[in-house]
Amino acid sequence: xxxxxxxxxxxxxxxxxxxxxxxxxxxxxxxxxxxxxxxxxxxxxxxxxxxxxxxxxxxxxxxxxxxxxxxxxxxxxxxxxxxxxxxxxxxxxxxxxxxxxxxxxxxxxxxxxxxxxxxxxxxxxxxxxxxxxxxxxxxxxxxxxxxxxxxxxxxxxxxxxxxxxxxxxxxxxxxxxxxxxxxxxxxxxxxxxxxxxxxxxxxxxxxxxxxxxxxxxxxxxxxxxxxxxxxxxxxxxxxxxxxxxxxxxxxxxxxxxxxxxxxxxxxxxxxxxxxxxxxxxxxxxxxxxxxxxxxxxxxxxxxxxxxxxxxxxxxxxxxxxxxxxxxxxxxxxxxxxxxxxxxxxxxxxxxxxxxxxxxxxxxxxxxx
Ligand SMILES: [Fe+2]
Numbered sequence: 031x032x033x034x035x036x037x038x039x040x041x042x043x044x045x046x047x048x049x050x051x052x053x054x055x056x057x058x059x060x061x062x063x064x065x066x067x068x069x070x071x072x073x074x075x076x077x078x079x080x081x082x083x084x085x086x087x088x089x090x091x092x093x094x095x096x097x098x099x100x101x102x103x104x105x106x107x108x109x110x111x112x113x114x115x116x117x118x119x120x121x122x123x124x125x126x127x128x129x130x131x132x133x134x135x136x137x138x139x140x141x142x143x144x145x146x147x148x149x150x151x152x153x154x155x156x157x158x159x160x161x162x163x164x165x166x167x168x169x170x171x172x173x174x175x176x177x178x179x180x181x182x183x184x185x186x187x188x189x190x191x192x193x194x195x196x197x198x199x200x201x202x203x204x205x206x207x208x209x210x211x212x213x214x215x216x217x218x219x220x221x222x223x224x225x226x227x228x229x230x231x232x233x234x235x236x237x238x239x240x241x242x243x244x245x246x247x248x249x250x251x252x253x254x255x256x257x258x259x260x261x262x263x264x265x266x267x268x269x270x271x272x273x274x275x276x277x278x279x280x281x282x283x284x285x286x287x288x289x290x291x292x293x294x295x296x297x298x299x300x301x302x303x304x305x306x307x308x309x310x311x312x313x314x315x316x317x318x319x320x321x322x323x324x325x326x327x328x329x330x331x332x333x334x335x336x337x338x339x340x341x342x343x344x345x346x347x348x349x350x351x352x353x354x355x356x357x358x359x360x361x362x363x364x365x366x367x368x369x370x371x372x373x374x375x376x377x378x379x380x381x382x383x384x385x386x387x388x389x390x391x392x393x394x395x396x397x398x
Contacts (some may be wrong), residue, residue, distance in 0.1 A: 285327025
């Protein structure tokens with residue numbers, strides 16, 4: 031697995047677990063160990079598909095506790111796995127402290143070189159966060175990780191907001207011409223530093239071409255190159271297999287199902303998932319998502335650095351996506367078999383298997 035030796039050495043030196051499998055079944059009860067310097071329990075995820083490119087760590091804030099302030103030299107996207115808390119973000123060069131509350135399923139961005147401090151607002155329940163960044167890539171450019179941790183450098187402009195407050199709710203915007211996806215397919219993006227509840231988020235736009243009648247929210251954080259999307263797709267359906275580069279870390283806010291990941295012609299890895307599961311499709315592995323539940327399933331995907339072509343951009347759709355009409359029979363067979371175990375049946379329309387150009391009917395959405 032490619033990796034940044036400096037970053038790899040640093041995570042080993044932290045004395046907390048490093049998980050290196052294909053997936054973590056449930057980040058909510060993943061075993062963590064005391065992380066002395068951060069005064070919390072924690073673990074790193076270096077799952078196979080991360081290929082050493084991106085950082086993912088899970089931390090737990092004990093009930094009622096406030097962690098020491100931290101300042102990282104990279105943007106960090108933080109997803110609340112469970113619990114409820116408070117985050118304060120500030121710079122030393124003027125400006126008020128920005129404070130906001132979060133709950134399980136909130137997503138927010140901490141800009142690089144801003145100080146931040148997190149508290150657990152519950153006196154009885156621990157709070158857990160999954161933190162994602164491009165730290166290994168940044169460290170590889172300097173071989174000095176200390177440059178990125180509590181460095182006094184600041185850029186006050188990163189904490190400025192042109193309208194509303196910095197952590198006000200995300201806003202819809204029309205298609206971004208610099209989209210990581212093919213132009214013309216996305217009706218709107220949501221831009222903001224705070225998404226209060228991804229389990230309940232219902233402002234979605236069609237995810238054309240990937241099947242299952244799936245919808246998505248395309249997430250851009252203002253002035254950050256870090257992006258994400260959350261896909262939502264209906265009960266008893268499955269999406270088309272596709273592939274891309276490594277480092278796209280997926281966490282499940284809600285739903286039940288499984289994903290299959292495999293290299294072309296190679297062995298299949300089955301990933302069962304539900305709320306709190308984390309998995310990462312390895313580099314150029316096809317992967318396909320199946321909803322076995324009675325409700326829509328949703329998955330949040332953090333996008334890897336676009337320079338490495340790690341996003342969901344499809345270079346050649348004929349090579350990187352498998353249409354339903356082209357897939358092997360065992361795909362449908364396994365899906366229908368798993369549904370049968372739950373006394374459910376497939377809701378995939380027959381036409382999807384007959385015509386490559388079949389598209390689900392989406393109700394019209396109105397771009398902002
Ligand atoms: Fe993907």
